Amino acid sequence: MNRLVLTPRVVQVAALNPIRKTLSTAVWQHALNVPEDKQAQSKEGQVDVKKALEKPTWSVSSLLPPKDQKNTPKVSSKQLHHLLRLSALPPPKTDEEESKLLSTLSSHLHFVQEIQKVDTSGVEPLRSLRDETIAGQKDAELGLDALSEALEQEEIRGKHHKRIRRRKDFVENEKLDWDPLAAAGKKVGRYFVIEGGKEGT
Amino acid sequence: MEPEMEGIRKLRRFIQLRHVETLSSCANNTAINHDLHFPPASKMNTHALRSAPLTMLRACSSAAARTPRLCILDKWLHSRGLMTDPTGTNKDSPQAVPLRKHLKEEAKKKKALARASGGQTRGKKAIDPRLEEWELTVGIEIHAELNTAKKLFSSALADDGAVDLESAPNSRVAAFDAALPGAQPLFQAATLLPAVRGALVLGCEIQRVSGWDRKHYFHWDQPNGYQITQYYRPFAVNGSLTLTAADGVPEEDLTGGQELQIGIKQVQMEQDTAKTINVAGSRYQIDLNRAGLPLIEIITLPHIHSPQTAAAVVRKIQTLLRATDVCVRGMEHGGLRADVNVSVRRRGSTGPGAGYGGVQGLGQRTEIKNLSSFKAVEDAIIAERNRQINVLEAGGVVEGETRGWTLGASETTRLRGKEGEVDYRYMPDPDLGPLVIGHDLVEFLRSGMPELPDETVARVEREYGLSTKDAKTIVALDDGDRLEYMEEVVELLTERVSTFDKARAGKLAANWILHELGGLLTSQSDGIPSNWTDVNVNPAELADLLAALAHKEVTARAAKQLLGMLQDDDIRTTSETFSVEQLIDEHGLRLRPLTDKGYLELAQAIVEANPDMVAAVRDKGQKGKVMWFVGQMVRQGEEGTVEPEKARKVVEGLLLE
Numbered sequence: 138m139n140r141l142v143l144t145p146r147v148v149q150v151a152a153l154n155p156i157r158k159t160l161s162t163a164v165w166q167h168a169l170n171v172p173e174d175k176q177a178q179s180k181e182g183q184v185d186v187k188k189a190l191e192k193p194t195w196s197v198s199s200l201l202p203p204k205d206q207k208n209t210p211k212v213s214s215k216q217l218h219h220l221l222r223l224s225a226l227p228p229p230k231t232d233e234e235e236s237k238l239l240s241t242l243s244s245h246l247h248f249v250q251e252i253q254k255v256d257t258s259g260v261e262p263l264r265s266l267r268d269e270t271i272a273g274q275k276d277a278e279l280g281l282d283a284l285s286e287a288l289e290q291e292e293i294r295g296k297h298h299k300r301i302r303r304r305k306d307f308v309e310n311e312k313l314d315w316d317p318l319a320a321a322g323k324k325v326g327r328y329f330v331i332e333g334g335k336e337g338t
Numbered sequence: 339m340e341p342e343m344e345g346i347r348k349l350r351r352f353i354q355l356r357h358v359e360t361l362s363s364c365a366n367n368t369a370i371n372h373d374l375h376f377p378p379a380s381k382m383n384t385h386a387l388r389s390a391p392l393t394m395l396r397a398c399s400s401a402a403a404r405t406p407r408l409c410i411l412d413k414w415l416h417s418r419g420l421m422t423d424p425t426g427t428n429k430d431s432p433q434a435v436p437l438r439k440h441l442k443e444e445a446k447k448k449k450a451l452a453r454a455s456g457g458q459t460r461g462k463k464a465i466d467p468r469l470e471e472w473e474l475t476v477g478i479e480i481h482a483e484l485n486t487a488k489k490l491f492s493s494a495l496a497d498d499g500a501v502d503l504e505s506a507p508n509s510r511v512a513a514f515d516a517a518l519p520g521a522q523p524l525f526q527a528a529t530l531l532p533a534v535r536g537a538l539v540l541g542c543e544i545q546r547v548s549g550w551d552r553k554h555y556f557h558w559d560q561p562n563g564y565q566i567t568q569y570y571r572p573f574a575v576n577g578s579l580t581l582t583a584a585d586g587v588p589e590e591d592l593t594g595g596q597e598l599q600i601g602i603k604q605v606q607m608e609q610d611t612a613k614t615i616n617v618a619g620s621r622y623q624i625d626l627n628r629a630g631l632p633l634i635e636i637i638t639l640p641h642i643h644s645p646q647t648a649a650a651v652v653r654k655i656q657t658l659l660r661a662t663d664v665c666v667r668g669m670e671h672g673g674l675r676a677d678v679n680v681s682v683r684r685r686g687s688t689g690p691g692a693g694y695g696g697v698q699g700l701g702q703r704t705e706i707k708n709l710s711s712f713k714a715v716e717d718a719i720i721a722e723r724n725r726q727i728n729v730l731e732a733g734g735v736v737e738g739e740t741r742g743w744t745l746g747a748s749e750t751t752r753l754r755g756k757e758g759e760v761d762y763r764y765m766p767d768p769d770l771g772p773l774v775i776g777h778d779l780v781e782f783l784r785s786g787m788p789e790l791p792d793e794t795v796a797r798v799e800r801e802y803g804l805s806t807k808d809a810k811t812i813v814a815l816d817d818g819d820r821l822e823y824m825e826e827v828v829e830l831l832t833e834r835v836s837t838f839d840k841a842r843a844g845k846l847a848a849n850w851i852l853h854e855l856g857g858l859l860t861s862q863s864d865g866i867p868s869n870w871t872d873v874n875v876n877p878a879e880l881a882d883l884l885a886a887l888a889h890k891e892v893t894a895r896a897a898k899q900l901l902g903m904l905q906d907d908d909i910r911t912t913s914e915t916f917s918v919e920q921l922i923d924e925h926g927l928r929l930r931p932l933t934d935k936g937y938l939e940l941a942q943a944i945v946e947a948n949p950d951m952v953a954a955v956r957d958k959g960q961k962g963k964v965m966w967f968v969g970q971m972v973r974q975g976e977e978g979t980v981e982p983e984k985a986r987k988v989v990e991g992l993l994l995e
Contacts, residue, residue, distance in 0.1 A: 223556075224556075274547075280778045284528070291531070294822075297829070299789070303487070327507040327509070329626075331558045333616075
């Protein structure tokens, strides 16, 4: 159960949004900021790899609550159940399991709060690793060229009353090359079937 | 539009019947065969028909005028098999006047409602005193299905509903749409065409860079467990929509001005969800064909202050999206859905609601989800406004919650409150890069915007001399094809008839295209109304026909017969060559005008045979009845010989001088 709670998704749940900040480059710059005097550089300017890795300058554990400190859950039982339901995870079966979950969750929260201390104002979040150079963005840009094929599939209808219309004759009626229902646990005809329990969510 | 025209035709027919019945009762039981009343309303006498009944009724003695009304309605219904035993003993019959009963029940309901809300009627003039005190504020979110070939993030075909309505469930599904592990989204660039056009037509600024977020929730309409949307980084912002009284905005909302501006906060792209069908109890069937279809969500600012304006906003947006080919399926087919945010506050006061889009101090708002018709938008807002006022006047507090509405209901119902509110845990989608839209594309689409419906209506009124109503009708019909047809006919007709300018040709062509050709489509012999695409008459033939009419080569009556032949599948397939001229000659429909003497003799014969009618015109001064004589002349005269206008002059000469 603990392992399940530790999935990144639940970390997000616990963070209730500041995930963007935790992912920001600023965090890692901050965390990995190695002071000048500790730099393992020889006089020739060569990096002595072995020396550099000898002594850790920082540990994730500095972001976790001290072991001896009693964890006071900042999350109520009700909130826990709400979060589990939102994440489609099963509720705890016993009180013991629940208090364990709460304890893990609050150490997650501690971690996130530590990370939130980093000043990220004015820093764009790193959403994913992409080419962010001007040339890279230009490559990703969808302009007239990229849309030329789609524009060719349109026509102007009417001699007097001119209207733009997408031509339907371009839509190739290709057959599906796989059966979406093949892995269905339950189906009727060409439908997936869900036993919904109570109405909606 | 078609059903409306059918309705008008029925009404006109009803008025004709009533007219005749009134005539007969006034004229002391002159026997008139029901099939003979009136010539099919020709262009010339339609106006007379429309205005006649009122003067007739006034002219008759009051008793005679009042009783026949019921009697005629009765007969009319009866003749169509709609009326059961007038004594009401046969109530169980399935034929039992459903419309009447329905109307009665409606009226009863409304009365009860008015009584419940303190004796106010819901008539236009009756202003609810509470609305003087309370100010309503509404913002709308509209989801519109984009007209594209593919889905938003996969190359699976988008079922646009136009071509293949019967497509099998789960037949348009890519691995990504079914959330197979490892499947990646691939943005389909072609979806940008309708999306950007939709944003431009709403006056938005297109953002060069926008982005995709995941909005998480677990429900079986969403295989991925999240919807990909642009709520936080939309591709278009800061638009505005202009409405006028013609769009259905009440005068109070215009506050003296000509138009009303409704701000558009943003337009974003997002995925549609799968279709779920509740088959029995808690069992659902899922069809993923709709999952991942491209939508735009249009979010207005809370600038709307009446239910009518809210409905007008949705209607206008639908019209604009359709005209620009952004969205092909309207609300009636589920291609457009609306959520409304409603709040009230005492006028001049500041409410406790959170600010939205720069608008502060509103009352606490509630959201009503998934409204699928203009009427539902209007009615749901009325109901929610009244509910909130009731709560506040009773000293209560409006909760921020999500509510639902079903058509016909008088109250909205609570779906979920704040504590049950979903936390969507938005996060940037790491599988998708930012959406970068090129400036050249935006400018290309902006400069290539088609004429918008308001401009088209104005042009049709100006150039072709149509009334606003007719112009609106013809612009709205058949995806613009009917207007194109009319413009072609007008062009040909002005070439054929030297005395016709665009306006004269326009009015004549519009009348024939809307009413005569439209009528042929709705009254097919097989009983199945046809579509505009079933029109066989080409513009050149209609121009020939109308030219023949204008040159007085045929009567209006003959022209209608000819139109029927031109449209007839059998005649078209059996005739080898096919021209209006040939048809006129083959069927002997060429106008052989009666001599003046001929007109006089025909008129005299009819006058002599109907002394009662003569007396009505001469002694009682019922000049409208002249048209009855005209009708008789057209009918009794040989085919293609009597022109109604001329006949009228002759009859008037005989009776009135």
